[in-house]
Amino acid sequence: MSRDFLSEIEHSSTAEILQGRLIEFIQIARNNGYQAGISEVIDAQEVAHSLNITHPQYLRWGLRSLLCSNQNDWQRFDDLFDAYWLPSAKQNYRTESVAGAPVGKRESVAREAEVNDGEATDVDQAGQGEGDDAFDGGALEGASGQESLFNADFQFITDAKQMSEVDDLVERLAKKMRRRIIRRQKIQAKGRRIDIRKTVRKSLRYGGMPMDLAFRNNRKNQPRLIIIIDVSRSMSLYSYVFLRFARGIVSSMRDADAFAFHTRMVHITGALHQPNLTKVKTKLSLISAGWSGGTRIGECLDSFLNNYRHRLNSHTVVMVVSDGLDTGKPEFLANKLATIKSQCRKVIWLNPLLGRPGYEPKTGSMLAALPFIDLFASAHNVESLSALEPELMRI
Amino acid sequence: MSKTNKINEFQSQLTDVGYICERSLASSLVLMKSLQRPILLEGEAGVGKTEISRALSEVFDCKLIRLQCYEGLDVNTAVYEWNYQRQMLAVKLLEQSEEQIDKTEQEIFSKKYLLERPLLKAITQQKPPVLLIDEIDRADEEFEAYLLEVLSDFQISIPELGTIEATSKPYVILTSNGTRELSDALRRRCLYHYVDYPDFARELRIVNTRVPDIGLQLSRQVVGFVQNLRRIDLQKNPGVAETLDWAASLLSLDVSSLDDDIEAIKDSLVCLLKTREDSEALGSMEIERLVAKVI
Numbered sequence: 219m220s221r222d223f224l225s226e227i228e229h230s231s232t233a234e235i236l237q238g239r240l241i242e243f244i245q246i247a248r249n250n251g252y253q254a255g256i257s258e259v260i261d262a263q264e265v266a267h268s269l270n271i272t273h274p275q276y277l278r279w280g281l282r283s284l285l286c287s288n289q290n291d292w293q294r295f296d297d298l299f300d301a302y303w304l305p306s307a308k309q310n311y312r313t314e315s316v317a318g319a320p321v322g323k324r325e326s327v328a329r330e331a332e333v334n335d336g337e338a339t340d341v342d343q344a345g346q347g348e349g350d351d352a353f354d355g356g357a358l359e360g361a362s363g364q365e366s367l368f369n370a371d372f373q374f375i376t377d378a379k380q381m382s383e384v385d386d387l388v389e390r391l392a393k394k395m396r397r398r399i400i401r402r403q404k405i406q407a408k409g410r411r412i413d414i415r416k417t418v419r420k421s422l423r424y425g426g427m428p429m430d431l432a433f434r435n436n437r438k439n440q441p442r443l444i445i446i447i448d449v450s451r452s453m454s455l456y457s458y459v460f461l462r463f464a465r466g467i468v469s470s471m472r473d474a475d476a477f478a479f480h481t482r483m484v485h486i487t488g489a490l491h492q493p494n495l496t497k498v499k500t501k502l503s504l505i506s507a508g509w510s511g512g513t514r515i516g517e518c519l520d521s522f523l524n525n526y527r528h529r530l531n532s533h534t535v536v537m538v539v540s541d542g543l544d545t546g547k548p549e550f551l552a553n554k555l556a557t558i559k560s561q562c563r564k565v566i567w568l569n570p571l572l573g574r575p576g577y578e579p580k581t582g583s584m585l586a587a588l589p590f591i592d593l594f595a596s597a598h599n600v601e602s603l604s605a606l607e608p609e610l611m612r613i
Numbered sequence: 614m615s616k617t618n619k620i621n622e623f624q625s626q627l628t629d630v631g632y633i634c635e636r637s638l639a640s641s642l643v644l645m646k647s648l649q650r651p652i653l654l655e656g657e658a659g660v661g662k663t664e665i666s667r668a669l670s671e672v673f674d675c676k677l678i679r680l681q682c683y684e685g686l687d688v689n690t691a692v693y694e695w696n697y698q699r700q701m702l703a704v705k706l707l708e709q710s711e712e713q714i715d716k717t718e719q720e721i722f723s724k725k726y727l728l729e730r731p732l733l734k735a736i737t738q739q740k741p742p743v744l745l746i747d748e749i750d751r752a753d754e755e756f757e758a759y760l761l762e763v764l765s766d767f768q769i770s771i772p773e774l775g776t777i778e779a780t781s782k783p784y785v786i787l788t789s790n791g792t793r794e795l796s797d798a799l800r801r802r803c804l805y806h807y808v809d810y811p812d813f814a815r816e817l818r819i820v821n822t823r824v825p826d827i828g829l830q831l832s833r834q835v836v837g838f839v840q841n842l843r844r845i846d847l848q849k850n851p852g853v854a855e856t857l858d859w860a861a862s863l864l865s866l867d868v869s870s871l872d873d874d875i876e877a878i879k880d881s882l883v884c885l886l887k888t889r890e891d892s893e894a895l896g897s898m899e900i901e902r903l904v905a906k907v908i
Contacts, residue, residue, distance in 0.1 A: 253801045261648055268647040269620070269640060276620065276640055283641040284648075287800035289655060292807040414697045415689070422718065426704025494848075494890070
């Protein structure tokens with residue numbers, strides 16, 4: 219381990235070495251999930267030029283501003299920078315050599331390149347390979363990590379950290395859905411407010427007389443969403459995720475309601491409105507305490523109809539989340555579901571089991587319910603949840 | 614070294630106009646200027662993200678143009694709008710003059726009838742202004758995509774008028790509070806700086822600069838108290854703006870030291886604690902403990 223970056227600059231007048239190392243560093247950054255393209259490579263040269271780069275601190279700040287694009291990037295940048303540019307300093311306080319050995323190797327590669335008159339391709343390839351080797355272990359989060367969570371079945375996510383990530387993802391998704399659903403105002407033939415721009419355009423035809431008015435109006439038919447979640451034991455792997463989903467929906471949609479059922483049905487919108495997540499949890503567990511086993515979907519829907527029938531109207535979507543494992547009579551369930559369907563726009567039934575290979579809805583209750591369901595979908599991962607969005611928009 | 618001095622000089626220029634910042638932030642801003650890229654500032658509420666643009670406009674001695682984003686913000690309020698009333702009037706007047714119809718149209722869709730909104734205004738200035746796009750996360754995704762186009766080409770096309778090229782590239786500052794995830798494309802276009810709460814020494818300087826009458830003893834106590842408060846798990850951490858408010862309110866209550874009048878301190882905490890949960894969580898005992906810590 220002979221020379222580090224600083225002495226390299228002092229001793230050689232070749233700007234090429236520096237350039238090569240900057241390019242290499244950006245490639246490593248890219249391999250570590252930073253958003254760095256060709257324009258960043260070019261700008262990095264500019265950074266080096268416009269800041270005093272023999273001062274490592276300035277180079278660090280400059281490259282950090284350039285390469286980071288979110289808080290997570292920001293926080294792990296220092297380690298990446300130290301590992302690459304200040305290998306000797308790094309070794310002082312890092313005993314186990316996660317990055318140590320490869321850095322040494324990279325040093326020799328860089329020197330080799332120097333001998334070979336700094337052939338860019340050599341350095342490039344070396345950078346690519348090294349980056350993968352050196353950092354695969356530690357720093358792979360970011361986009362690819364989220365991608366895989368997107369497709370993972372909720373029941374297989376056991377890691378608490380991943381679980382909370384999924385929860386966040388699901389809640390964000392719910393909020394995003396609503397954004398798409400209540401988009402901007404649109405221009406219509408009739409409405410509350412005059413769209414003056416369009417009106418003037420139209421008036422040209424009549425020599426400037428605004429005969430033909432254009433209006434703008436809020437997109438109508440914003441759906442009212444009622445989400446009914448099965449929290450029985452058979453659903454226990456999924457119910458918490460759906461409670462988070464319901465929380466996202468309830469907090470972002472003006473007109474949404476959430477219910478949980480097991481043997482009884484409880485209105486949980488108020489509980490979900492708590493800003494503090496742990497409080498939500500305790501409140502929900504208080505609600506569900508003391509319930510005995512056995513899911514009776516039919517009875518629960520009956521009590522929903524008795525108490526909350528007024529919430530149903532022609533632009534209501536009722537979303538039931540349940541695996542359909544029911545101890546009540548299938549006919550009763552079918553009867554109640556038919557009543558609900560007749561009074562709302564759409565009944566969506568989400569069954570997490572549907573995502574399992576080979577599953578077919580064969581239980582009596584599920585079969586009895588099927589004729590009254592407009593959309594029977596699986597909801598075992600984030601991807602399948604997000605596929606619901608167009609369905610909700612088309613109301 | 615002149616390049617080192619450039620950052621130092623810029624930092625002291627910012628200090629002169631009353632904005633005290635870290636060196637790293639100053640270097641990011643120097644880069645923003647030399648690379649001519651927009652800069653995205655993220656950070657907790659009240660760390661002075663918006664304030665930076667005011668300070669910058671004073672340092673560069675140029676206009677500050679501000680675009681506050683909100684849900685439903687559209688091109689008509691952000692970029693341009695036609696002055697419909699004048700247009701209608703003109704159409705009526707031109708009717709009598711027997712002009713050709715295309716000429717009429719050309720006339721009423723000329724620059725005379727164009728109302729400039731912040732984005733258009735920012736690219737048509739003679740001297741590059743500071744363009745602050747505040748809380749970009751509140752705007753819709755569609756607007757974000759549009760903004761991306763403007764920020765990369767610095768030109769705006771108006772169907773009736775053609776494309777308007779920038780006469781000068783503005784210094785663009787975007788701020789975000791993270792109410793939603795911004796698109797990767799937008800993040801890539803921008804330099805990025807995460808603005809953190811200031812440390813004790815810097816916050817002390819900020820308080821002394823902004824509330825000069827406060828005196829060193831009280832300002833030390835105030836800053837120490839707030840710094841400790843941020844370590845407690847509050848729902849909403851007090852920002853620098855809150856510290857300044859509190860310092861000013863203590864001054865107006867004639868408090869010269871935090872242990873003077875513990876009741877007055879408790880009453881004045883409305884400046885720092887902004888939710889009911891937080892003010893409930895901080896009982897008298899806790900407040901007295903925090904006060905004792907900084908005296």
